[in-house]
Amino acid sequence: MSHNTFGHLFRFTTWGESHGPAIGCVVDGCPPRIALSEADIQYWLDRRRPGQSRFTTQRREPDRVRILSGVFEGETIGTPIGMVVENEDARSGDYEEIKDKFRPGHAEFTYQRKYGIRDYRGGGRSSARETAMRVAAGSIARKILGPSITIRGAMIQMGPHRIDRESWDWDAIEDNPFWCPDRAMAERWEGYLATVRKQQSSTGAVIEVVASGVPPGLGAPVYGKLDADLAGAMMGINAVKGVEIGAGMGAAELSGEENVDEMRMKDGEVEFLSNNAGGTLGGISSGQDVVVRFAVKPTSSISKPLKTVNVQGEEVDIATLGRHDPCVGIRAVPVGEAMMACVLADHLLRHRAQCG
Amino acid sequence: MSHNTFGHLFRFTTWGESHGPAIGCVVDGCPPRIALSEADIQYWLDRRRPGQSRFTTQRREPDRVRILSGVFEGETIGTPIGMVVENEDARSGDYEEIKDKFRPGHAEFTYQRKYGIRDYRGGGRSSARETAMRVAAGSIARKILGPSITIRGAMIQMGPHRIDRESWDWDAIEDNPFWCPDRAMAERWEGYLATVRKQQSSTGAVIEVVASGVPPGLGAPVYGKLDADLAGAMMGINAVKGVEIGAGMGAAELSGEENVDEMRMKDGEVEFLSNNAGGTLGGISSGQDVVVRFAVKPTSSISKPLKTVNVQGEEVDIATLGRHDPCVGIRAVPVGEAMMACVLADHLLRHRAQCG
Amino acid sequence: MSHNTFGHLFRFTTWGESHGPAIGCVVDGCPPRIALSEADIQYWLDRRRPGQSRFTTQRREPDRVRILSGVFEGETIGTPIGMVVENEDARSGDYEEIKDKFRPGHAEFTYQRKYGIRDYRGGGRSSARETAMRVAAGSIARKILGPSITIRGAMIQMGPHRIDRESWDWDAIEDNPFWCPDRAMAERWEGYLATVRKQQSSTGAVIEVVASGVPPGLGAPVYGKLDADLAGAMMGINAVKGVEIGAGMGAAELSGEENVDEMRMKDGEVEFLSNNAGGTLGGISSGQDVVVRFAVKPTSSISKPLKTVNVQGEEVDIATLGRHDPCVGIRAVPVGEAMMACVLADHLLRHRAQCG
């Protein structure tokens, strides 16, 4: 049992506060003889890195990862992989105002109540900065999964604006700053988000992560279910408030015959005629695409003044003027992908352990 | 790491197949000197028990629990609490037809692919029968939480029919077979469900579970978050496809100022002006009601014939004529309550360990 | 984390008090499609069963095991294996005297101080009766290990009397009630133990367990070492006070050149010229025999009066007149074998998970 460790056999532990000297991650249980370099990890970190468009926080972190152990002559050796990223652009000065005030929607109030102390600089441990290490771990998980399993994330809703699923084009996500698979909607979001920012407000989003090529058999009854682990993984990402597998919350409105995924044979293989299950049956992967969606709440730090209290128990107002994303959901896309990769890699090893 | 164990400090392990001789549960980590009798557990089992109305399966299981260890002279003694429930109404004959056919929407296909073998009788390990033991564990968790924490579940949507939240009355849930807190809607559901059954179909549902009186401070960064553990717990219940905390998926559509829960002081205590967070901030309880919702898919076993394949790889049709619920969501209400209780009890002990 | 669960991937949880209605065990993580029957388990339970000679307790327990889940049509199906053994010969009346008095050398004092309550009948949870379930789990572990791995235990010392290792004959252990591999010594022990009993005393013992055929590679740095797990497993057996691997405590007296196991080639395979390491290097099996020894203290319950205190804090004397073994080490032999099997099975699965 650990508060800061994720996974069972593919397992990573992260540490670090937003404005401490560094953040880090230890990946344990990685199989040996996998080719791995810092560049492999950096590629994915760069995709998550803030400051890349005008729609994400302007904190400028190079997020340069160093591998300090577990890799020798370009290959994993089965021992723990220690990684560190320095915090370079930690302007502590920006955060003096929140030393005493609890920002609504942030974890400061609960940290203070739980621990009786907190690192108030930039959210401390509760900052989304920690998610960089999830992406680092996820990049190693992808190596374990190998090229036959593809994991891709997309933003499918921003505020009230949902993509047209008929227009889904995976190639489009590289062409806009929103990971949006619907080119027309990406343009619309650009305008929408500009307005949101102008209004000193923020907006929520929905992310969808799809894993293709997952073999049947991953996951286990009844408290090691693949979908349950995915739900925990996604809900644990900062600001996530809902998680869906396959038909998700909408399954409630379906009839049995609408919802059930019928089966036929095709080329000697079982073929499902739909995928409302989202790739799992009884908590075990079926071979279909594993489809997870999650909702990210709007950024709580907005420039409009909000009612709050301070540590002295006085009623005060607070407005956040620092560097913040109007839609934190954007940066959650690579994090969701990483968590999908980590859950699948863990279950791949768990399945191999029990079933050979 | 275990496939069939839930929790860390308050921890239970379940075993048993639907049509084996018995199912059971071992609860470990329970604090000593808590008054506990079989009647305490039986009360909650009886609430979940099928066959109590015409809207749930007619399998008639008395679900009589026996405590075999861990309790002495009416009190827990700190050692593991072993519990067993005999399977009495296991009519294996009913299930001969599914020995070879994979029922769509059920776990038979994935169990067969994972293990190369399965107990085909009544779903075996993947049957919702296992949830009886979650309710048993949950009843002990409630004892640990004590009378100041109240956990209540309600069905808030059946098929497309949602309750009117303005009409919410907790007392109403005891007066209808649906745990529905909206008396008018309960009547409407009765007619709707009769129609669904007549059409040989089934329908989905949404359940909401609310825990009141939870002290601030439960949960921990960053992979021991209360909301992440709740999401995993609820998604792990049979047939659940989506989980929400607080504003849930709807948070995506809100603006920052709509979503954020502002704070004021009241009688010397911090008061939140809304509860879109669902009682957690940064994964730690805030003292507000902890609010979780989950969607249950419609029963996959329907009387209409469905396309499927058999173990020999042949295309066949299947219609389920046995005893099944038209809306499995009904019986998920006490299970959702139980999982909430177990997650909270676990986090209560975890918090006490670290923070005293 | 659990108090009553052993292992990680091959994992068992036991429950039950000495004089409760039953004891039980849940084995989780067992690979599917392994042939398993109650008779397979009963064979090993019978070897451990008390009351088989005049040198072990006269408590007469048939120890009849029932498998309640996880096995279908003679094979494991990958789900948890629930097992129960009824307590039939639990004469609670014998234990009224110890309701208030703490027996020296027993766990009653510490249970009372820890939990503030205890089941005083026959030692409750701390009774060696629990070890029956370790043997049950171990019998399943042996099935996982397969016929190429042999695990055998022997008693090599009783009181001050050590066997002559030159006379070691594995066949001999079936021919005497002590699992003694030295026929001459077995005879001597018989006389010695008769004297010990006549003196109303008891005596300690040393057990050696040897696993042959263990492939190289089991165990992992640095907190998943095979020898560390074995040490924890053996020290956790009731009454064990010391554990040795290979040369054990005696390694302290050796010089580097005496202790080190040199290597040569033989028939294309690496051959070690000695086995002071006891089959592990750096916590990983080397392919040599895995050799563990442990010391069992003399039975604390003796007929001579001993000084103690009662729960009221008064000084009293106590003499144990019930059914007790003059040398509990005898019954520890099959338990040591079982723990060896469980540790190896767990590491076999762990190794397969990481290294394929």
Place this chain on the structure above:
Amino acid sequence: MSHNTFGHLFRFTTWGESHGPAIGCVVDGCPPRIALSEADIQYWLDRRRPGQSRFTTQRREPDRVRILSGVFEGETIGTPIGMVVENEDARSGDYEEIKDKFRPGHAEFTYQRKYGIRDYRGGGRSSARETAMRVAAGSIARKILGPSITIRGAMIQMGPHRIDRESWDWDAIEDNPFWCPDRAMAERWEGYLATVRKQQSSTGAVIEVVASGVPPGLGAPVYGKLDADLAGAMMGINAVKGVEIGAGMGAAELSGEENVDEMRMKDGEVEFLSNNAGGTLGGISSGQDVVVRFAVKPTSSISKPLKTVNVQGEEVDIATLGRHDPCVGIRAVPVGEAMMACVLADHLLRHRAQCG
């Protein structure tokens, strides 16, 4: 489950190879608001540090620890404590010869067989260098235990030379390079060790670690026993081959009345008349001193040529000419203390969780 994590609630994960850029440790679960500085940790690291006398390896590592997270304004904040120590004196050149040869008594052979790859420089992950991070973790564990619990280690045997327990003087251990509590014996060891080195040989040792002031109640039945966890912890230290609690292996030779620790009352408290149990009964601390001993094998790297094989499967000889300790047991003393502290801190939190 993790290979490189120790503990459950007080829990640390280490990473790093002997000749990689750095080694590190993440301590998770530490209670908040404990005063902690780098100097607190450095104090204990300095005691373990090699190169301090002519009897330990001449590798000169300043072992300067940096705390990178989890501490804010001089206090722990409940989040993971990341620590790093740079490897400064890693002369890789020394190790070219062992690139292909397996050093007898070292882990190279088993690492190669397990992983198919290894970092051959200085033992890689299997090097005792890793133990520096155990000492770092142990220093934090001591803070949790507080001043009322004292943990002290001593070397009580070197080769065949055992101390006279009547001459035990805790103050003496600071006055000689061996942590020897018997001043006369310390002098004798000095001569003995000089001879051992002259003979190009090495020698084993026995260490005793004593924890005083441990409250009754720590540890739990039946797989969370304090003594079992201590045995695993000590056996997991590099080169340890035997572990004893209290009377240890010698308990086998005692009679029941000699071994049992009788009880009387003294000043209203229970007093034990002896401590053969070593401070635990039924796996739970009794309030007496917790006494653990372990044997460390002689250094396997000696200057005399030894028979071995190389990775090509050829028979070769090897003589280790590098910097090595003639008695690695010396440096194991602070490591044993650290592991005792970590086990106790973990059990203190575990006890608090369950029993309040």
